[in-house]
Amino acid sequence: MAALSLSASAGEALVLGLATGPVCLATCGPVVVPWMLVQPQGVRGHGRQLFLFLAARLAGYLVFACAVWLVGSAIPHALPQSWTGRSWLMGGIQLLLAAAMVVYAVGWPHRRCAAAKTADALVQIGETSVPKRSGALALGFLTGINLCPPFLVAGFRAAQLAHLSAALLFFLCFFAGTAIWFFPFLSLGFLKRTPEVIIVARMVAILLACWYGFSGISILIERTFHG
C-alpha cells in the first residue's frame, strides 16, 4: 500500500513536471540561452555544461524539498498558498540570480600566464590558461531554488507527504519531468561562435540580469510597503 502510494505520488510529480515544464523553461530559459552561447562551440561541451547545470539545479530542488517538508511537518496544516514570506525569498533569489548573471557575463573569469602581459612577442608554450569557471553550478543552483509557480505547487504537495524520502523522491521525479524540456538547448552547440555572437550573448545576459534585478527589487519594495 505504501509502495503504491509512493509510486502514485512519483507519477504525479513526473506528470506535473512535464506539464509545467514550459513555465520552467520560461523562467530559466532566459538564463540558459545567453550563458550557453558564451560557451565554446560543440555539442559535447554543451552537453557537459548542461549536465552540470541540471545537476546543480537538482541539488537546488532537493534542498528546497528538504526545507519545505521540514517546515510542513513542523506546522500542523500545510503552508497556505498565500504565505507572504515567499515573496521575500523570491525577491532575494532573483537579486542573487541577477548578480550571478552579471558576474558570469562580464567576467567568465580565467587566468592568463602573467608573463604574457609583459611582452607581446613572447611565445606561449604549453597550456597556460586555468580552466574557466563557467557558472554552470552557480546558475543551476540558483535557478533550482527560484520560486516559480509550478515549483511552489510541487513544494506544497511535497510538504504534505508522510516521509522526507517521499518528498525527495517527489522532487526528483518533478525534476525529471522539467529537465526533459531543457534538452533542446543542446542544439545551441551547433551555432558558430564568432566574437560577435559571444559579445551579444554577454550583452543579453546583462540585460536579463537587469530584468531579474528589477523584478526582485519590485517584489521586495511591494512587500516592504504593502506587507
Added chain:
Amino acid sequence: MASRSSALARPPAFRGIGRSILLTLPIALWSLLMFMPSFQHAGRDRHISALLVILFMTTLFFLMMRTGETYRWRRIFFVAMGFLFPFGFIAALVAERGTMSIPISRMVSGDTPFCFMVTPSLLLPAAFARTIIFPGSILPTASNPHSIAAMIGVWFAMTLILGKAWCSYACFFGGIEEGFAAFPKRRRLHRFITRFGAYLRLIPWAILVFVVLASAALFEPVYCMWLCPFKAVTEFPAVRNVTTAVQMGIFVALFVGLVVVLPYLTKKRTQCGFFCPFGAFQSLFNKINLFEIRFDREKCVDCTLCQTSCPTVALSKESIREGKTLLNCMKCGACVDACKKDAAVWHLKGTPVAVKPERARLLFLYGAWALATMMGGSILANSVATMVHWLPWK
C-alpha cells in the same frame, strides 16, 4: 538640410535632363496610380495633399536621376515622413479621443492599431501557442483598419523587396532621428563612435534576443511595454499606476536621448544603429535580398569617408577590405555618394562588382521608391491633408 556630409561628398555628376525625365516617368505614373482614389472620392483637402505628394515624390526621384545621388534626396523624403507621421497620427488621436493615451477599454476591444516594431516579440508565442500577444484585431474592422493581418502582410511584402532598406524607405520613425542628425554642421563624439562602434552596433542584436525571450516568457510585448522610444510621439497605455508611470518615463527618456540628443551630437542614427531590435531583425532579410552595396578594391584608397558618412556604423575597416558592408547596412546610399573614387557602388548579387552599378541602382530604386510612394506617400498625404484642413483661410 545642409550637413557636413555634403562637404565630404563628391560633386554630383549631372545626367542629361531628357534621360532623367524618361527615367522618372514610371515613378510619376505610379504616383498618379497610387493617388487616383484620392482624386476620385475624397474632398478638396485630399486633392491638394495628393497633388503635393505626387509632385514631391516625383521631383525627388527626378533629382536622384539628374544628380546621380541617392542619399540626399532620399533623406528629404524620409525626414519629411518622420516628422509628418507623428503630426498626423497625434492629430487624429486628439480629434478622436482628446488624448494620446490608449485607455484600457480600447485595448480590450481590439482597437489598438498594430505597429510592425512588435513583430519579433510575437514570433515565439505565435509559433508555439498560436497566440498573438498584442491587443489588436487579426482582421480589419471599421474602427481599426490597421489590423494585425494587414500590417504583417504589408511588412512582409515590403521586406521581401527591400530587405533592411525598410529602415531607409519605410520606417516612419527613422526619419525623426535622421532629421535631428542632419541639423548640425559639426560631428561630436566622433572618437567615441569610432572606438566603440563595433560594440555599439551589436546592442540591437542583444536587445532583439532579450525582447524575444522575455516576451515569450512573460507573454507580453516587452518592447512595446518597456522600451519603445516612439511611444513618446504616438500613443501609449494610459498612466494609471506607478508601473505605467515608470514605463512612460522610460519612453520619454529613450526618445530624448536616442532620437533627439545623440543623433544631434553624433550625426548618426543612434536609435536605429545602436538600439532598435526591429532593425536587427530586418538585417536578417539582407541575407536573401538581391541588392547590396559593394566596394571596388581596385579603386578604394582607404580614405574611410564611407565609414564616416554611414549613419548606422554599418562599415568597418575589415568589411571594406573585403569589399562589403556589414549585415546591418540600410542601403541608404550615403557611402556611395560620399566616395570620391567611385569605389562604393550599388550591386546586384550574382553580377560582377562595379560593372554597370548604375543599372543595379536603378533596379533597386524603382522598387524602393514605388513602395515608398505607396506607404510613405500615403502617410505624407494624410498629414498634409490634416494641415490643409486646419488652414484658417480655407
Added chain:
Amino acid sequence: MEVKEKRMRTRILSILAYTGAGLTLVVAICVPFVLFQVFTNVVAHVGLHIDPAYSGGTVARTIDRGGYRIVVYQPVQPRLLERIEPFVQIVFEPADALPARVTDEIDLDGDGRPDVRVSFNLPADPNTPLRGDVTALNATYISLASVGGESFSRMVVRTGNKIVVRVPLNRGTVH
C-alpha cells in the same frame, strides 16, 4: 577552357540576377493590388488568435435578459509567466438597451446558482468614464468596489456599444 567556363557561369548568374531583380519589381508593383490582400488572408487563416488577456477568451454562454444580453466567457488563466490574475469576462450588450442602473446576479459557472452581483450606473454620455461594483457571492471570485479600468483582470468599462466587466478569480481555484 577554364576561362570559357568561368565566363559562362558569370553570364548565367547575371541572367538569374537580373531576372530576380525584374521579378522584385513585379512583386513591388503587385503589392498594393494583389499581394497585400494575399498576405493578409494568409495571416488571417493561419489560425492565430489574440491573447485572451486582451480579447477576454471564448464565449461560454449567453443569458437573455429581454432587452439586452449577458455574454459570459470562459475563465482566462495566465500563460507561463504572464503577469495577470485569472479572470472571467462578462459582457452586457447592447449598451444602449441597458437601463440607467444595472444590478444583475449572474451564474458564471453554469451550476444554476448566482456567483457574482454586478452593479453600475450607466452614464448618458458614452464618453463619461464608467465605474462599477462586483460582489462575489462565493469564494471563487474576488469582489471589486468602484472599479473602472484598473487592469486587464479587474475592470468595468464601456467599449463601443458594450459594457465589459472582468472579475478576478482566486488563484487557488481550479477550472
